[in-house]
Amino acid sequence: MTAVDDTTTPSTAEAWRLRLDAEMAGTGQWPERSPWIRPAVAALPRDRFAPGRLWNWDGHAWQPVDRGTAPERWLELLYGHPSRPAVTQIAGNLPSSSMSAPAVVVDMLDSLLLEPGQRVLELGTGTAWNAALLAHRAGPGRVTSVEVDPGLATAGASRLREAGLDVRVQEGDGGSGFPADAPFDRVIATYAVERIPWPWIDRTAPGGRLVAPWGRLGHVALTVADDHRSATGWLQGLAQFMPDRTAPRAPAHSFTDIRRSAPSAPEQRTVRDPAELQDWDLLFHLRVALPDIRVETAVDEDGVSAWIHDGVSSWAALSSTPDGVFVHQGGPRRLADEVGAARDEWTELGRPEVYDYGMTVTPLDQWVWCGNADTGPRWHTPA
Template identity: 40%
Template sequence: MGKGSLTSDWLPAYKAVPRHLFVPEVIWPGRAGRNRQDERVVRAEDPATWWAAVHRDAPITTQWDDGKYTGPGKGRIPSSSNSMPTMVFSMLDALSVEKGHRVLEIGTGTGWNAALLSHRLGAGNVISVEVDAASARDARQRLRAAGFEPFVVVGDGAEGYAESAPYDRVIATCSIGSVPRPWVKQTRPGGIIVAPWGPVYGGEAVVRLEVSGDGTATGRFMGSSAFMRLRGQRTERRHVREYLGGRDWPADGMRSTTFLSPEAVGDWHVMFAIGVQMPNAFPWAESYGDGSYTLWLRDMAVTSWATVDYVPGRAEFEVRQSGPRRLWDEVVAAHRWWEGRGRPGFDRFGLTVDGGEERVWLDDPRDVVGVVT
């Protein structure tokens, strides 16, 4: 925890609420900076590896496919985790809690975050919403065993929990692509919302919003994050064959070339900058054994696709595009904008939530980059 995220305010909670009390017996350890999981570890079978995972500053996957997959390998989509400690405490620090504050947590997960908040503020001031009934049940048991009994309710986190509103603080332990308006409505004027936010395209960062008396919320992004999506905001991504209309690639894709390497658009903050300008589209890389790959781009409406073939050592790359949107051209334009604005990182971007839309901006709320409706 020597990365500056554990402030003196949270040190007593860190010491009093050890992570291992909130890690299940069966886990899939992750690695910091990588969205991949190691093989399943069962505590009774390999306690040394289990403990090593607990003490590593990395996320731990605790559920796959909303609980439908139990092992022994890996499921298709990770659906719950115990977050990496530096991320947990950096978000708690951003929450700026004070004595007497009431906090709404979206996503109870294993219960560790709720326990840390309960230690700091008192369990009576913590309300946690968890969509998965089994996860909520297990979290309650762990919390009770550790000496905490915050109010854990099973429900849709996007709706918040109006019965106990208003709240001084709202924190989400799942990512969103649009701020649920109930969170804003249930937060007092002057209150803070901390949540991981990212566009469909990819790239994600934690945003810290302050709620105003007029019902709007605005604030800056703090830094990179990679959380599992709020269930109600997950997107269905159709297979490439549906875009090709039953034909083999390249189907009707128009050929061109580009000097912009797919390698130049793959970093998380670059994907974010592209994604806020390129709504409802997403990338996928089809890798080959020699280090080359095809970058696929598809739109959510299943009308347009593009491919870019990356070959190591080359300076020019083949492009194929089909449909009303020229998706690679959109990437090139967004990347050109990003370079022209000095290659901004997450900390130069901000978000304003206002009525029926939210606006991503650069440096100043008046410099709008993208709009989410």
């Protein structure tokens, strides 16, 4: 664990901790059904597990913020807002590891429904703060954490030992490098996957619970069926997570690159308002119905404009002007039309929120449903 620098006085760190605690209390972010979480966070504060260097985006590049030279700014990155993660590692000029936002960590722990004495498998040790909170609840020797990055695994294990916590940290791939002593009562992942790997469920005991970030938005809490042939549960909340760094990915092209290679079809006027694409509930439905598309929006004096692409070959732009909204799109797909159809589907369903969706996973298939696992509409997750 990185030594605490003398320039950061305990009273200063404590002030930041109390400020965040009060803000989360004032906004109702300490969960009532899991009262153990708030005292656990107080007993194992976030700054005890953060590395001495964090990273801040200055609008142009990621800049280091060191505890020894900028202690107040370092603490602000950790505690400044309940919904802000702290970037702890940069690779190739992009974040490769972070401490999830305090409110997100709390929300996922609440979703896990962890009880003392239960055996827990954590996938993604990171800084080990989450593992520490799990151990505080489950008890000594009950938590195993797997980390693919050897440096993070070593540092995380050291921090846990210095905190006096008995947690097993194992270096390995969370997708395949599982401990031999399965099954576990609870399994929690700290990085996002596009599909829930069946081996995660296979390592969870019947009746056990799995909590994992799903894709670009939100996390899911699944309960494993008694016959161990499926797992089902509800989507829990909106947040963005670091992706699985071991998962194979096709190269994703930018909107600019795709637009340059795919000429636009004739311009069209539309009555659709691009401002709708700033609605998080609609964006979540688009993630379910059109999982490969990306949507970005911006506001200027004429209103909201939107840029949509599939990372491969198709793009669309909805531009607000003083004369109305105009659509340009190119490539083999007509993404503005697809997004419009998905938006109409969402409206016909009654504009559901993220909490109205659930997921079912089997060894060979998985899908998201809305409203009811058996009778509601469903969308299969691409392989």
